[in-house]
Amino acid sequence: MKAETNDGPVRRFAWDGFSFPVPEDWDLSEYFFGRGFSSVKMEDPVALRLELEWTRPAKRVDLAGLNERYLKGARRLGETAEEAATVNGLPAPWMGSRYAMEDGRHLVTACRAASGARFACLLRLHFEGTGPRKPERVLRMLASGFALHEEHIIPWEFYDMSLHLGRDFRLVSTKLEAGRKSLVFEWRLRRLFVWQFSLANMLLKDGTPADWGADFLGKCKRIRGVTFQARADGSIAARRHRRFPVGHYDEIGRMCLRYRAGWARVEEKNALVLAVYQYRSDADLEKLARSLDGRDDLSGAILPAVRGRQPGREVRD
16 A cells, blocks of 8 residues: 655555555565564665564563663664764654764664563664655654554565465565566465466466466476366366376475465456465365455455355456
């Protein structure tokens, strides 16, 4: 979702159960999921702009330890900066500081940690060629719009992708290219593959979404045990590959030998979304159905396939 501020258009970035507004030209450039801290980085067309680390400890956040880590970093920056100032007007439980460096850059550091909480994060913003007020405004905007999504189904929004999925499905890999983005989520060795392709009108000029999708999936090296075929009703069928009559070794290791595939054409983005679910039993289909929002592009692609032999759908709103 996009909006407008005095500093230009902004949009929401949603990731791993939290979201916040950022300038429209900031995009995800790197991410890491770790057992202690996880992190993301965002860049604009010029340089690195945002670094965020967060933690969700099994026990409550060590508030004193996190504050000490933040203050230790602030002291180091303060020793090398020409100017250091506290950023006022931040909502609790945020605190932040701005630093003017000798080379004209501005750095903003911030910490979000509440007593008794099970989420905390450290943030760093990078600016150059601007005065001190814009860095402070961007931090206030981000902090004021920051949201934790603690419900069962959580949003993922980055680049031009927007989907909602149950938090039990963990993001395990991505490939983000111009014109094609792919995500893989896992839940107990079940896998959900999601692709979004740009310029759908060009991709589909000589065929239907099911024809194009079945051809693409048939060539996909990440899915080896099955072949895909377009049905007359516009859906995509998955059949066991003759080379692997008892299953590909990856399928056997996962004990997941069944597939459902679907598509959605999203007119407002001129995009085509493909999704494939690799699973074990009918109960896994019910699990995925409960983990979908029911209204977004991903649901439009896979939910009809999960619920039966139905084609994908055209999404125009």
